[in-house]
Amino acid sequence: MxxxxxxxxxxxxxxxPGKGERFIALVxxxxxxxxxxxxxxxxxxxxxxxxFRAELVDKIVGLNGHAIIQAYGGRLDNWQEVVKDVRATPGVTRASPLIEQPLLATFNGRVEAVLVRGNQPEDIARLADKKLMGNLAALQPGASQVAIGARLAQTLGARIGDTITIINPQGRSTPFGTVPREIGYEIAAVFEIGIYDYDNAFVVMPLEDAQTLLLTGDSIGTIEVLTSDPDTVGETLAPVTQRLAGRAIVSDWRTINASLxxxxxxxxxxxxxxLSIIVLVAxxxxxxxxxxxVRAKTRDIAILRTMGATRRSITKIFVTAGFxxxxxxxxxxxxxxxxxxxxxxSVVGVVxxxxxxQLWDPSIRFLTELPARTDPAEVTTIAAMALVLSFLATLYPAxxxxxxxxxxxLRYE
Known part of the structure; x- marks a missing residue:
């Protein structure tokens, strides 16, 4: 126009605003x-x-991969061949064996529920960008050293060099019953994933040490899989699901975190x-x-019409003013x-x-800070919606x- x-x-x-039109200008x-x-x-x-969604996906997928293969009964024998087969699957970029088991950890009389995670050295090395202090390279098989989450370290009051005791209830049988297995591990590194639940529970150690702690022999329970496209992980791992039918179940990141x-x-x-209602009210x-x-300018409009202004011109004038x-x-x-x-x-801090x-409690919000990711297409949609509604609102008065x-x-003027 x-x-x-x-x-x-x-x-x-x-x-x-003109004389007597201050109220209209205020509105x-x-x-x-x-x-x-x-x-x-x-x-x-x-x-x-x-x-929030993007950070959750990045952090959850970054730690757990795009999918996990869980063995029935918690033990996958001959896992080396399975890992080799999964890595050969088109679209799979990484397949890593791991052991995950909820246990208890104690230090200086404090006891906390932890999630012990056994990884191979190359997988432990991927935590390098999440490390806050310590040395991840010290986590070698048989060294009895572990890396723990930052909030777990705060909860236990433990620091680099301290020794925490991890308790496995499934210990060895004795004439007096089952004795829980307790092994001390020195803290070699502290990391922060950025998700409260992980930082408050994870204890990472070499895969062989986890097998020793859990008395699983050479078997593992889980294989972590990373694919080239997380949105098509189901189709990528469909052949693996068929081959492992009856031995293990394949769950992708959508299934694992579906409710969230x-x-x-x-x-x-x-x-x-x-929030669109706010724009509608405006x-x-x-x-x-x-x-x-329009009511205030009725006389002016009549004069403009007598001077030759067309209805189209009057419509355009008032549409422009409102738009x-x-x-x-x-x-x-x-x-x-x-x-x-x-x-x-900073705004959150001021409020x-x-x-x-406390507006942003990491224990409730999962993430340690308020995330934001602007989608240009979404911003364009919001702006277009506001402009279209503003234009429509001008049509009736115009x-x-x-x-x-x-x-x-002008009859009585």
Missing amino acids: ILTPFEWMIAKRYML AGISLAAVMLGVAALVIVMSVMNG FEALAVERVAMFVV VFNILSSLIML LIGAMGTIAGLILGFVALEFRQ ELFTGE LKAANTDPVQV
Whole structure:
């Protein structure tokens, strides 16, 4: 919609408050602020929801792979051949044997539930970018050294060089009953994955040490698999599933975390719908301000009509005046949203300081800090929605103004 110089001049004049029109200008300003806040809220919340999902996927998949192969009964014999077969499967980039078992750990009288994880040296080395302190290279078979999560170290009060005792209830049988197996391990490194549950429970050790601790011999319980495309992991591992039928079950990352990601998807849609109502309310404010403007300018509209202004010109003038409010509010909202996302952690800290409440508890939120990942397509959709609703809100007042009968208005002038 291209405006002539005359139409643009009148539209700019109507956007500025005149005598007795301060209230209309106030309503228009409130409309602009409402659009800005609605767009900013949508951008912030949707980006945080996207970041939350993406961070969870990255951290969970980064530690557990795209799929795991679990042996029936918890023991997979001849696992070397199985690993070799899985690695030869097209689309598989890595297959790593591991042992995972929930046990107990004690240090200085403190007892905590832990998840013992036995890995091969090359898999332990992948924790290098998550290491906070210590030396992962010290985790060698038979060295009795382990790496533990940062929050587990805080809970136990243990540091590098301390020795924790891991208790395996399935110990050796004696004439007096089963005696739990207790082995001391020196802490060689402390790591932080970024997911509270992992950092609060994981104890990583060499695969051979885990086999010794759990008395499993040369068998393992799980094979971790990484594929070239996590979205097609089911199709990639379909041949493996058929070959291992009756011996093991294959579960991909979607199946393992299905309830979590389904809940996130539902919450994401619900938040988008609820926050879109803010933009809709702002649009009604634009509608009301334009209706008041049309009523205030009825005489001016009649004069313009008698001077030769067409109904199309009047429509374009009022559509432009209302649409610019929505457009300026949308642009301001995008800027506000991006600024808030850039300083989101500082904003959370300020709110916590004033309220005295902890808004981001890692034990509840899974992640240690507020994540955010902006999707350009989603931001475009939000902006387009705000602009389209703003445009639609201008149509009724603009058509009402265009249908003004100058004869009826100016009869008694």
